[in-house]
Amino acid sequence: MMGHNQFELLGQRRFLPFFLVQSLGAFNDNVYRQSIIALLFFLGVSAQERTLYTNLAPALFILPYFLFSGLAGQIAEKLEKQRLIRITTAMEIGIMSVAAIGFLTSNMPLLLVALFGTGLQSTLFGPVKYSILPSVLKPEELTGGNGLVEMGTSMSILLGMIFGGLIFVVAGQYGPEAAAASIVALAIIGNLISRLVPRVEASAPDLKINWNPFPEALKALRLARKQLAVRNAILGISWFWFVGTVLTAQLPTYAETYLGGGSTLYLFCFVLFSVGTGVGSLLCEKLSRRTIEIGLVPLGAIGMTVFCADLFFARPDLATASGLTVREFVAAGNWRIIADLTLIGLFAGLFIVPLFALVQSRTPREELSRVIAGLNIQNAGFIVLAAMLGVLLQRESLAIGGIVLPLPGLTIPELFLALAIANAGVSILIFTLVPEFFLRFLAWIYVSVFYRVTITGVEEHVPDEGPALLVCNHVSYMDPLVISAAVPRPIRFVMYYKIFRIPGMNWVFRAHRAIPIAGAREDPAVMDAAFAEVKAALEAGELVCIFPEGALTKDGEIAKFKGGVERILEQTPVPVVPMALTGLWDSMWSRRDSRLGRLRVPRRLRAAVGLVADAPVPGESASAASLEARVRQLRGDRP
Numbered sequence: 001m002m003g004h005n006q007f008e009l010l011g012q013r014r015f016l017p018f019f020l021v022q023s024l025g026a027f028n029d030n031v032y033r034q035s036i037i038a039l040l041f042f043l044g045v046s047a048q049e050r051t052l053y054t055n056l057a058p059a060l061f062i063l064p065y066f067l068f069s070g071l072a073g074q075i076a077e078k079l080e081k082q083r084l085i086r087i088t089t090a091m092e093i094g095i096m097s098v099a100a101i102g103f104l105t106s107n108m109p110l111l112l113v114a115l116f117g118t119g120l121q122s123t124l125f126g127p128v129k130y131s132i133l134p135s136v137l138k139p140e141e142l143t144g145g146n147g148l149v150e151m152g153t154s155m156s157i158l159l160g161m162i163f164g165g166l167i168f169v170v171a172g173q174y175g176p177e178a179a180a181a182s183i184v185a186l187a188i189i190g191n192l193i194s195r196l197v198p199r200v201e202a203s204a205p206d207l208k209i210n211w212n213p214f215p216e217a218l219k220a221l222r223l224a225r226k227q228l229a230v231r232n233a234i235l236g237i238s239w240f241w242f243v244g245t246v247l248t249a250q251l252p253t254y255a256e257t258y259l260g261g262g263s264t265l266y267l268f269c270f271v272l273f274s275v276g277t278g279v280g281s282l283l284c285e286k287l288s289r290r291t292i293e294i295g296l297v298p299l300g301a302i303g304m305t306v307f308c309a310d311l312f313f314a315r316p317d318l319a320t321a322s323g324l325t326v327r328e329f330v331a332a333g334n335w336r337i338i339a340d341l342t343l344i345g346l347f348a349g350l351f352i353v354p355l356f357a358l359v360q361s362r363t364p365r366e367e368l369s370r371v372i373a374g375l376n377i378q379n380a381g382f383i384v385l386a387a388m389l390g391v392l393l394q395r396e397s398l399a400i401g402g403i404v405l406p407l408p409g410l411t412i413p414e415l416f417l418a419l420a421i422a423n424a425g426v427s428i429l430i431f432t433l434v435p436e437f438f439l440r441f442l443a444w445i446y447v448s449v450f451y452r453v454t455i456t457g458v459e460e461h462v463p464d465e466g467p468a469l470l471v472c473n474h475v476s477y478m479d480p481l482v483i484s485a486a487v488p489r490p491i492r493f494v495m496y497y498k499i500f501r502i503p504g505m506n507w508v509f510r511a512h513r514a515i516p517i518a519g520a521r522e523d524p525a526v527m528d529a530a531f532a533e534v535k536a537a538l539e540a541g542e543l544v545c546i547f548p549e550g551a552l553t554k555d556g557e558i559a560k561f562k563g564g565v566e567r568i569l570e571q572t573p574v575p576v577v578p579m580a581l582t583g584l585w586d587s588m589w590s591r592r593d594s595r596l597g598r599l600r601v602p603r604r605l606r607a608a609v610g611l612v613a614d615a616p617v618p619g620e621s622a623s624a625a626s627l628e629a630r631v632r633q634l635r636g637d638r639p
Contacts, residue, residue: 006144006285014136015145017196019152021085022129024193025092026156027163028186029118032099033057034164035179036111042168042175043106053108058387060112061119065380068123070216071209073373076127077366078207081135081200088125089191095121096187100180126376127369134360134368135200139488140459142357143292144285150353151278154345158274162267204366217377223367224374230362232434233355234375236297238382239426240352243304245386246419247344248273254412259337260319261329268326272341280349287350288444289453291488292357295444296350297437301427303347307340309420312413314340361489393418435511443481450587452606455486457613462487467538467574468616471565471627473558473635474547475584480512482581483545486611492537494546497526515544517564531567538572548624556585556592558635561628573619578627580634583609 009015036057040050076084099114101107129149137145167182168175210216225231248270255266280300287296314336321332330338363371392398396409410418431438447453462468470491472483480493493514500509500516509516515537517530537544546568548561569576585592587607612634617627 006141006148006282009137009141009145009148013196014198015148017193017198018085018132018136019148021089021190021194021197022125022149023152023156024186024190025089025122025125026153027160028092028096028183028190029061029122030157030160031164031167031179031186032096032118032183033061033115034161035103035167035183036108036115038165038168039103039106039111039176039179040108053112056112057115060116061122062380062383063116064119064123065126065376066217068120068213069126069373069377069380070218070220070370071211071213072124072376073127073220073370074207074209074216075124076131076369076373077204078202078209080202081128081132082194082197084128085125085132085194085197086191088121088128089187089194091121091124092118092187093184093191096183100184103176103180106176123376127372130356130360130372131203131369132200134365135203136198138459139292139361139464140290142360142488143288143290143353146353146356146360147281147284147349150281150349150356154274154277154281154349158271161270165267203369217374220370220374221377222374224371224378227362229434229436230359230371232430232437233294233358234371234378235426236355236430237352237359237375238378239423239430240348240355241379242382242386243308243419243423244348245383246390246415247308249387249390250412250415256322258315258317258319258412259324259329259334260321261324261326264326265324265329268329269341272338273345276342276345277349278345280346280351281353282349283346284350284353287448288354289455289485290459291485292354292361293440293444293485294354294358294437295440295442296354298427298431298441299444300347300349300351301423301431304344304351305420305424305427307343307347308416308423311337311340311344312417312420316411316413390415435507439508439511440484443484446478447481447485450607451482451609453482453485454608454610456610458486458611461613461615462489462543462577463575463616464489465541467541467572468543469538469565469568469574469576469619470543470545470579471548471561471576471631472545472579473581473631474549474552475556475581476552476587476589478584478587478589479547479581480545482584482609482611483579487543489543491543491545492534494530494534494544496551497523497530519550531564531571534568535571538568538574544568548627552591553585554591556590558628558632561624561631563624565622565624565627569619569622575616576619576622576627577616578614578630578634580612580631581609582612582635583607 010019037054040053095114095117098117099111102111102114133142133145133149163182164179167179171178224234251269251273252263252266255261255269259265259269284293284296287293324332359371359375360368393408393410393415394412395407397407398405462470470483470487472479484491493512494517495509495514497516497518500506500514515530515533516526518526520527534544546565548565549559550562550564551559553559565576584590587609614630614634617630
């Protein structure tokens with residue numbers, strides 16, 4: 001399993017054409033927007049008029065997200081996705097052709113109309129961009145695929161800004177012609193590549209489209225809030241856009257006023273943030289072991305908070321120099337600021353990628369495009385709010401109808417500190433509402449520090465979707481953590497009810513939706529309730545894991561499997577995946593030690609442990625004895 005990596009997807013038709021289309025789209029959007037700004041300088045318009053256009057442009061681009069996202073989500077559910085991608089890239093050709101006329105005639109109103117059109121095209125493409133991934137990728141590939149998409153988007157935005165800014169510099173008097181040719185050519189290339197995207201069937205072909213976008217926008221927002229974990233993952237994604245908007249909007253002034261540089265130094269700061277985001281996005285697959293590891297989200301939040309706050313402490317005062325080039329800025333030893341900007345981006349990448357993967361994996365396929373549409377509406381709202389607050393918090397006061405309202409008048413470094421504090425507060429809110437995020441973080445830290453996990457057969461044999469029963473030997477109290485770290489899908493673990501009820505730990509097990517079970521002689525009611533909940537979970541298409549021995553091994557050997565597994569399969573004959581854990585008998589959490597012995601320092605850090613999975617056994621033919629024999633064979637002589 002660990003031999004695979006996300007970059008292999010770039011060599012496969014199921015992913016590469018889509019990746020190129022979405023990257024080219026982001027690239028072309030930013031080439032166009034930067035070319036408009038460059039045209040304003042080329043035409044020599046006044047600073048006041050430039051300010052008007054540069055503030056109007058983002059508003060026109062984002063307005064379609066509010067107006068048409070509800071409609072876009074429905075269309076993405078109803079149409080075959082490759083066809084929709086072709087349609088949206090064909091729209092891009094038409095829109096950029098209009099924009100080309102605007103460049104050639106220096107017609108700013110026409111360019112702004114086309115900019116609204118690019119926002120509309122992005123609105124229609126957005127739900128497809130993320131809803132297509134679960135259809136073409138396996139669950140264990142979702143984190144890596146989303147990491148590539150986020151990296152591609154981040155780099156495309158950066159390169160598009162650079163390319164768009166240089167067109168008029170390189171082409172000189174032919175800048176308008178070069179800009180017109182570039183945006184149309186890029187749109188045509190994107191459409192040609194879109195024809196290589198494999199066919200992906202519609203998720204809800206019978207959906208009746210409501211052409212009134214406003215009630216559908218509200219419906220999309222309600223769908224996005226239906227599941228608690230998904231709702232808060234979406235909140236986290238929107239917060240990412242809020243933080244990114246506040247941060248990047250300040251960089252031009254920050255680079256000039258506090259770093260002593262100009263436009264090239266601002267661009268260097270943006271490069272640091274963008275490259276950091278791309279690197280963080282790509283690291284997610286490696287750190288998560290190809291699972292959807294939402295434990296990375298708190299890690300990302302902590303890093304964003306720490307390094308955003310450090311931007312304040314690194315340079316709280318105005319610069320004493322001016323006009324510094326990038327080389328002079330680096331030579332002056334500003335490594336702390338360079339590290340802060342890069343690491344904010346890196347941890348932002350760790351924050352955002354698992355959230356997208358979680359939304360994709362836990363949302364019903366026939367609702368995903370509409371949920372993404374709801375996410376886009378919320379993102380747009382957070383971006384607008386961030387832009388407004390970024391301006392207001394830096395003002396001393398605001399006059400409304402003759403009433404003067406006092407405002408904080410923050411400096412940019414103080415705004416970064418306030419952003420860090422707000423990020424910590426929002427993160428705590430999310431992790432309080434959904435403890436699963438923070439609990440997975442603690443589990444990920446523990447498994448990463450104490451174990452080197454070798455995983456065999458999980459990708460091949462654990463079903464990508466649908467119900468299955470996982471059966472495994474029970475070696476230590478950490479077994480569920482190791483299994484969860486290896487399997488990309490959420491798992492419902494069946495556990496002994498007395499452990500489930502331990503004060504202070506009960507909320508942890510509830511957050512993980514564990515199923516408490518008791519012996520027939522201990523509490524028949526608890527036992528019957530457990531089997532009923534297992535049945536309901538399997539019928540709902542979930543994974544359930546049981547340890548048929550009924551208790552931790554006392555001597556390192558596998559005990560006889562009890563008949564509970566047969567009772568489960570009699571009620572719900574789903575596929576059974578035999579699994580075996582190895583190397584955990586020597587750990588501090590097995591019964592090899594006494595309770596007092598478990599308090600000592602572990603024998604080995606980074607101990608080698610393994611999880612082996614075998615081909616599923618039909619539930620109709622599985623028995624406790626046959627499954628025990630299969631698990632014994634998988635484990636071999638490695639206790």
